[in-house]
Structure formats: structure tokens, C-alpha cells
Amino acid sequence: MVNPATAGGAAADKQALAVAGAGPAFLPEFNRSKLGSMGIELELMVLDRLTYDLLPAAPDILRLLDMQEKKWVATPEITTSMLEVATSILGGYAEAAGELEEIRASVQRAAFAVGAAISGGGAHPFQRWNEQRIYPKERYYESAKKFGYLAKTFTVFGMHVHVGVPSADEAIRVCAWLTQRAPLFIALSANSPCWQGEDSAFCSARSNVVSAFPMSGTMPAHIRTWAQFRAHFERLAGHGIVNSIKDFYWDVRPKPEYGTIELRVLDTPLKPAYAAALGSYARELCIEVYDRPGRWPSDDCQELYAWNRFNAAKEGVGASWIDPEDGSRRQVADVVRGDLERLARRTNDPGFGQAVRVIEALLADGGQAGWLRGHMDAGSGMNDIARVASEQFEHR
Template sequence: MSEATAIPLPRTVSDLPLSVGVEEEFLLVDADTGALAPLAETVLHGVMPPDRASGPGGPLDLQPEMTLYQVESATSVCRSMAEVREELLAARRALASLAHAHGARIVASGTPVLGGVRPPPLASGERYRTIAAEYGSLIDGLTICGCHVHIGIPDEETGVLISNHLRPWLPVLLAISANSPFSEGRDSGYASWRYLAWSPWPSAGPPPWFGSVEDYRRATGALRAAGAALDPAMVYWDVRLSSRHPTVEVRVCDVAATVDEAVVLAALIRAIAGTALTGAPAWDVPEVVLRTALWRAARDGLDGAALDPRAGRLVPAVDMVRALVDWTRPALRAVGDEDLVVDGLDRVLLDGTGAERQRRAHRRRGSLADVVELLVAQT
């Protein structure tokens, strides 16, 4: 693996404060049975309680997803992790209140623990029908939930630079966020089954290394020319330039079990982006190595081994977490996020990832209902 720096920019984190936004996807489950409930449109068309109508950044952005089992929230453009946390809390509380009014609960899990039908019931909209017609049975695996972190960028060159720096750390981010061991009534054997369920899509997976914005445009153009993506919004790489906002969007993570874990992920991702802007070299990890490392992260989470893409060998997963913190420490300090990230990761390492906690809840009585109950409480 070689070290390279694409599109060097003589900037520092303090010269270019990075904005951040977070999108979270949730499952709707029946309050009594814990099985998936196809109530997204009913829930989102409900009357918002007056005290839940807005968050710290203004009106809450609550949206449908592709299936009727899912809802989504999005923060406004935030400048601090305190803002991110307040807005995520406000959105989760609002969605929980709306769901409760219809006999449902929201669950922050990458995959459904119980229930569901194949193909899943789709939300209304011509685009969703077109996707279903074009991609067939691939939609069967779409009842999955991720956490998407957006980092504000001034131009596409900066976005490509940040994408290259993010690539080698994608497996670490996935391992930290792993929160989907169960799927439709059984243990998948993976810490993040969501990542594996998403992988068959032709435009999914880690992005290539890009030497320029033109490289990026050629690659996305090839996806569209082949029909692997119908439009820019269907470029589903783990990192992409957003088609709707002036941001680079990181899509590799499972939805976080708790707000505090989502904030840690957002802070880490912003720190990687900040480090990219200081001129630190990026590692051009071969695609086969990166895909293998992502598979290993999806399997083990933090409770096992990780493939170090720089050395090409297995190491304890926690060693890669420490390596990421060390690499981003100057950027974390520059924006005051060091203690937040270090303390948050210490809690995850002590209590276990979302996946480990789900399995621990199941082991107590062998009950998947207990897992759903834990997820509702955490969410």
C-alpha cells in the first residue's frame, strides 16, 4: 500500500471550520409484538405535538424512507457536537412520540430483529417504484438503517481529498458503529449484517481512490451509464459527494444505538476530514484489501480482530480504534472534541458495541423480544 496525497490544500482546521450534519434511519415496530410495523406514512402524517415541532436548529426534518417500515431524521447544519447532540435528541423524541400515538415504537438497529415481509412494502412515490422495477429482488434487503454523516465542503476538490483520507478508516468506523447482529428472527453471525445486506447493490461499497474531481465524475458517470445508478442520489458508496448538499457524505455506519454514540461517530468523521485538510498523507489502500477489511469489521465489530490495511495483517480491533484516535488527535483538539471522543470510545469498549449489547440481552433468556425492548430503551 502506498502513501499519496491527492489535491493538496494548504489549510488547517482552524482556517476552515467544518460544519457537520447527521441523518439517522429508524425502524418502526409494533409496541406489543416488537415485529416490524408498516406505518411510516401514517406516523409522519400525524400531528406533531407543539413542544416537539422544532429542535435547536429550527423545524425538525423528519422524512420517509424507501420502505414503510422506516423513518428518517436529519439535523440542520451544525458547528459543534453539542448542537448535533441536541438535534438528534429532539428528533428521536419527536419520532418516538409520533410512533407511540399509533401503537408503534422507533428502534435504532441496523436490521430488524423480528418480522417483516419480502419484498417490503414501499413508500409511495414514482422513484421508489422505478427502483423496484429496475433492481428486482435487491429491494428485499432494504429494511436496513444507517447513520449518514455530512461534512461541509467548499468545493468538490476538497470532497475528493477527504474521501481519499476516509477510505482506510472506513472499517474502523463500521466496527465502532456495528449494531445489527440479528435479522428477521435469527443471529446472522455478523456484528453488522446491515453492511452485508447492502453490499449486493451495484453502486455500494467503498469508493475508489480518486486522483481528481474528473476521476470522480468519470466513475459516477460509468455507474449511471451502466444502469448501476439511475441518478446521482443512487451512488451508494460508503463515502460520496452529496448530490443535494455541498458536503461529503459518509454512509458506512450502522444507525447508532444511542445519541451519544452517534455524536462520537460524527466527531471522529469530522476529525478525519479535518486531518485531511492539514496536508497529512492519505493511504491509497488497494480495493481488495479495503473490501476484505470491511468484511472483517462487519463480522467482528470491536469484539475480535481487524485487518490493518496499512500492514495487511490481523490485529486486535481495539488497536485500530486507538490508531484512528492517535491519527486524528490534533484535529480533535483543534475543535474541542478530544475528551468527548476518548470518553465515548472508552464507554463503547467497556460496555460493548450496539451489536454486543444486543447479543448480551438475548443471552439472558434467549428471547428476541428482550433485544427489541433493549433497542427501544436505548433509542
């Protein structure tokens, strides 16, 4: 897996121009990377320490973080009340948990220095999209021109997991398989029951926001090789629809410059340990699929995916999941436990047992969304919900 903090060269320059809309469409070659190398990205809320509303202080926090020597990176996001952190290349649960805790502590200190708090969570409970400010960066200004008000509604907060795959063709196959498991990660990470000051009646309101974008959804089922993916990209680029890989808002997509596939459906967890555990679960699934060459998901998968995704966002860890391979309907919790038991028998990650225990905690009592709803049922208002979520993230 290529480290995003050190990637460079002519191809990187072309990619940067394409992403910014300042150059021609560009899709880099798929970089070979070590199977199971892992990176985790978290989009974090920046909050006012008194009101717990979103606070446009990300530029100030990033300036402080830029002064630190670190192996992880912190970057802006589309509006000024959010920032993104990305780990270095990780090898398993213990590394992920340790580095994410280091990130949490560093970002919290920088936020405190400018009078802000930080938080996980997929969507701020009471922010208004029209009050957000686009981050002063050319790429984001271009996105605002292209997508109108949708750019500001994209003030939602997700976790992305990158898993290294040694070959481009296998990355496409693993991507297809991981997509079918993506609703399980929506359910496990769901922690955004409120949207624009209202109870959304969803466990993950965030999951609905991205669907408005034209290139959301999943990788087309007919794509089975890297050459077919490149042809798909070039066809869309020829129509002016895409300019870089970042224009695909798919739930799972290949990330060629890093040599990874990228799972993009999760709400940012309320605790760093949750993020490490869910990343480790995704990593083990990818390794398992890679070790079974030649197998592809059923042709019926795409028909059932939309329902599985909706149900996971609506019901969280209490959702049911229709297995696209045999049509059986099972509870998400049972599917996840079956996966974890099977993966635990084959893993080479000595920390995976701890990851399993953390995920068991996520399955309990309605998950993170259930925990937040418990506060709501006890009479907490929207400011209190934002506060308790922030306290979960900031307290080790």
C-alpha cells in the same frame, strides 16, 4: 455545507427529477462548504408497541412531524416501517448531541401518538423482508421495479455522516482517505447480530445487505479529481446504469449538492449520543486529512479493504484491522484509541473530549452487539431483543 432542508433552485429540480427517474441523468456541481460542517442522518425503525415487530406506521408519524416547526427534517424511506431524520448543519459534538436528543424526543412523541415505538439498530431482529410494504412514492416504486426483492430486503437501518469540504477535488481526496477508515465505523456501530429471526454470527448483519446492489463498494481508486469523477458518472449514465449520485451505494461517496462527503457504513446507533460521538470522530478525521494536502492512500488499499470491512462486520469491536499503509495487523480498539488520542490534541471542538468518552463506552464489553448478545445468552427471545433495543433509544 448546504442545508438539505433549504436547498432549492433549478439544479435541485433537475436533481429531484433524476433521482425519481423522471428526468435525464444529472450530477450537480460541487457546492463549496465550510470545512468540518457536519450533518447526521438516522434511519429509524417503527415498531408495534406490543409485539415489537415492524409496523407500517411511518406515513402517520411523518404527517405529525410535518406539523412541527423544526430545523431538522424527517422523510420517508423505502418501506413504510422505516423513516429517516436528518439534522441541520452542526459544528461539533455538543450541537450534534443536543439536536439528536431533540429529534429523538419529537419522533418518539409522534410515534406514541399513533401506537408505535421507535428504535435504533441496524437490522430488525425478526422481520421478514417479504412482509414489508414499499412506501407510496414514485422513486421507491421505481427502485422496486429495478431491484426486485432486494428493495424490500433493504429494510435495514443506517447512519450517514456528512462532513463539509471546501473544494471538489479535495472532497475526492478526503473521500479516498475516509474510506480506508470506514471499517472502524462498521465495528464501532455494529448492533445487528440477528437477521430474519436467526443469530447471524455477525455483529453487523446489516453490512452484508447493501453488497447485493450493483453499485455498492467503494469509489474506484483511479478517481483523483472531480473532473475524473464527473467523467466516471457520465460514462455510467451513458450506459443507463446511474441517473444521479444516489445510484452510487458506495461506503463513502461525495454529495455535491451539499458540498460534503458522506460516510454511509454505520448501523443506526442504539442511543443518540453514540451517533453524535461517531459523527464527531468522522468529522475530525476529515479535517485532519484536509490539513495534509497532496497525500493519497496507498495503491494497495483496495486489496485490503474488502477484508477489513468483512472482519469489522463479523467481529465488531473485537475485530482486527490491517493497516493498508504499512501492512501491520492491529485490533480495532487500539486503532480507534490511537486516532482519538491524536485527534484530541488537534481539535478545536470543545465537546470532543465527551465524544471520546462515549466512544470508549462503545468499545467496552463487546460493544452494542455484545450487549444485545448478552441478552440473548440470558434467554431473551427475538421480541425481547427488539424491545430492549427500542428502550435504549427511547429512554434519554
